[in-house]
Amino acid sequence: MTYDEIFAKVRSILVEALNVEEQEVSPHSRLKADLNAESIDFLDIVFRLEKQFGLRIPREDLFPESIFQGDPRFVSNGQVTAEGLAELQRRMPYADLSSFRENPRLDRIEDLFTVDLIVRYLQSRLAATAPQS
Amino acid sequence: MRWTWIDRFVRLEPGRRATAVKNLSWAEDYFADHFPGYPVMPAPLILEGLAQTGGILVGHVHQYRKNVILAKMTARFHAEAHPGQQITYTVELLDLNEAGARVRGTATVHDKLLAEADIMFAHVGPEQLPAELADPQFVFSGELAHLLRQAESVISASSSSPPSAVTS
Numbered sequence: 001m002t003y004d005e006i007f008a009k010v011r012s013i014l015v016e017a018l019n020v021e022e023q024e025v026s027p028h029s030r031l032k033a034d035l036n037a038e039s040i041d042f043l044d045i046v047f048r049l050e051k052q053f054g055l056r057i058p059r060e061d062l063f064p065e066s067i068f069q070g071d072p073r074f075v076s077n078g079q080v081t082a083e084g085l086a087e088l089q090r091r092m093p094y095a096d097l098s099s100f101r102e103n104p105r106l107d108r109i110e111d112l113f114t115v116d117l118i119v120r121y122l123q124s125r126l127a128a129t130a131p132q133s
Numbered sequence: 134m135r136w137t138w139i140d141r142f143v144r145l146e147p148g149r150r151a152t153a154v155k156n157l158s159w160a161e162d163y164f165a166d167h168f169p170g171y172p173v174m175p176a177p178l179i180l181e182g183l184a185q186t187g188g189i190l191v192g193h194v195h196q197y198r199k200n201v202i203l204a205k206m207t208a209r210f211h212a213e214a215h216p217g218q219q220i221t222y223t224v225e226l227l228d229l230n231e232a233g234a235r236v237r238g239t240a241t242v243h244d245k246l247l248a249e250a251d252i253m254f255a256h257v258g259p260e261q262l263p264a265e266l267a268d269p270q271f272v273f274s275g276e277l278a279h280l281l282r283q284a285e286s287v288i289s290a291s292s293s294s295p296p297s298a299v300t301s
Contacts, residue, residue, distance in 0.1 A: 040205045041205070
């Protein structure tokens with residue numbers, strides 16, 4: 001399945017789960033800031049993705065919570081440290097960290113939860129489960 | 134105040150679906166005001182009954198040990214309910230995991246559709262509750278106890294094992 005095909009299905013799911021208009025959903029949309037997702041919506045989205053794509057999606061895989069657990073090696077004065085950035089990249093390999101690195105404020109982490117993150121995650125999962133030709 | 138908006142469970146298929154009924158009597162307080170001379174069951178109360186049916190279906194999976202909290206609902210209304218009618222609530226479990234569950238349900242009178250809804254529940258553990266809360270298992274207790282026992286009595290023998298699709 002191509003990126004665009006997965007995106008179209010994800011967009012339909014978000015329209016249903018978040019009660020938004022199709023044109024509001026782009027790959028760059030942030031689930032919280034742009035699409036007004038609340039915490040329970042993340043569970044709703046995971047349930048719907050599992051059904052649509054026939055996958056089991058551990059929530060921590062896609063939408064990890066408390067990544068740093070207050071560890072001072074990872075966060076200092078509200079800023080994510082270099083070690084924290086490495087941890088973030090490890091926990092969220094499908095997130096685009098480029099703009100976050102420019103201003104790694106802890107409270108900006110939620111902006112990493114974008115539609116693109118979901119699509120890239122699914123792309124990787126689907127590629128891993130596709131029959132080898 | 135009593136806040137049980139189901140009278141009786143008719144059928145409970147553990148981990149799959151449940152059916153409950155609610156009888157509407159003109160003696161219910163809210164009909165006096167909603168509306169004077171034209172009694173209509175307030176739509177949110179129809180949804181409350183539907184959510185309670187779904188919440189018990191979800192709670193039964195873990196033998197009511199987990200708190201099941203209504204977290205989100207998307208509903209459509211199609212018709213009104215009046216005194217003398219019996220509402221049938223039918224819910225189906227769509228998804229379930231450690232964090233919560235999703236059900237889909239309808240409220241009907243005979244075969245007439247009153248409302249349909251998708252409902253999300255969250256499992257809320259003791260660590261997520263305020264420390265001063267007296268009973269950490271506060272959902273399936275009190276006045277619901279009788280209804281839970283009654284629901285047990287209508288468990289469908291044909292489906293005593295939960296389907297593999299909802300194991301987490």
